[in-house]
Amino acid sequence: MEKRVFFEHRLTPYLLVAAQLAITLIFFIWPAAQAFYQSTITQDAFGLSTTFVGLANFERLFSDSLYLHSIEITLVFSALVAASSLSIALLLAAMADRVIRGSSVYKTLLIWPYALAPAISGVLWLLLFNPTIGIIAYALRQVGYSWNNFLSGTDAMILIVAAATWKQVSYNFLFFLAGLQFIPRSLIEAAAIDGASPFKRFWTIVFPLLSPTTFFLVVVNLVYAFFDTFGLVHTTTAGGPAHATEILVYKVYRDGFVGLDVGGSAAQSVVLMAIVVLLTAIQFRYVERKVVY
């Protein structure tokens, strides 16, 4: 869709886009191009000389067991966060769609965590799970599980999954609720008249009709778990213990800023860019087309 009527000025449009374009080129395109360039070089220990090494950084990356481990950790983490926050949100949204009395109060009570930064959510859960003073750690001790997120990799992973999920439920809830309210009532009424129980109606009518929303949310949640959880990991586990929670965005920061491995970090950046491009492409290709039932 294009406008049929427009202004004929020659210079004005360039002035209008100048600021956006300048920032895009200087802070987005140029650094991204540099990441590509840096991923093909190595520097000596003092950063004085650089050598072109082709794809050697990538070869090194993919033969590094720590990096492969990081990919695995990221996949586990993202899958757990997406699955748990989507199912909890769907349950809450289905219930909220049913109630009439107090629905706006419930909505308010369920959406506020969206406002929190992942780093803040991490600190809240860090206190709850603190091995000495945390309430949840205490409760777990009472039932015979000795919780320690500083020593056990599994415990640390559960901690970041819980914190990431807790924050994301609100977002998913809002979209599921909007999706549910979009489903024509007549369909559900027709099924009810035919004697389908609420449970059956949900799985055979409502859930399939929600698939565009669900699909969109899966992609958004994966992006969230992949890229937005840096602060959460940094404030809580710092990738530890023993790399057990070192997800990809944390590793690229650590290798680049703390390890000062320019080539390795740049190669990781390029891999991450490929992941974003892939996820964005999936989102645009399938969400635009809508899911066919």
Next chain:
Amino acid sequence: MVEHRPWLTFIAHAVLIFGAFILAFPLWVAFVASTQSAVSFNQIPMSLLPGGHFIENYSAVLTRGVASAGAVPVVTMLMNSLIMAMMIAVGKIAISLLSAYAIVYFRFPFRKTIFWLIFITLMLPVEVRILPTYGVVASLGMLNSYAGLSIPLIASATATFLFRQYFLTVPEELLEAARLDGAGPWRFFRDILIPLSRTNIAALFVILFIYGWNQYLWPLLVTTDPNYYTIVMGIQRMVTVADATPQWQLVMATVILALLPPVIVVVGMQRLFIRGLVEIEK
């Protein structure tokens, strides 16, 4: 509701109340912790009822900060966060309005190219180009400054698309009428397009303010001077103290102060917030 099933409605309420409780629980514990004295954390498990040190803890962090975190008063960090969030929200909206206007209402060479360049920024979050972006900002001398904190983040594909979508729905008769009356591009933009976009601007502002306030990695990279710490990233320095237990009552007081502004914005402007969220993601 389709049919009358009281027990199902009862379950729905029960699940929602339980869900709201689970979501609120960490916040309650944080608030309780922020009102305790330092010694009360020796008691295990920690109390679930507020203690009597509310004023003491909050005034301590607000005015003096936490020693292990460089003793920046939380007031300073709140101000920094506010400035950064406002600059990002206003900046993103301003440059996106302008570029969407150019793309929709003008025909010029490279229009498509510029559109795609802006689109590409969607795929380049800070997280994936950390080191080189830091390099650019450092070489421009923008470390430890409000400009460095905000300007690199104000390019926005989503906001530009949102305004573009919206401008495309504005009736063409408006432009024809304005041109007949002799209005130039600036006049049409200022007197017609901006007032029409008011609701969209407000909705977007809510979302972008939260986005700016909650930035973490970027302030962590570009600030080394404690006077430029933002509150969300400043908390990290209070939690990870070498060889010591964090002072939980002060950390949690800071956490509550850090989360209050965005939560107030979301709850207080709920309608705008939901509208903004759904519009952006469409």
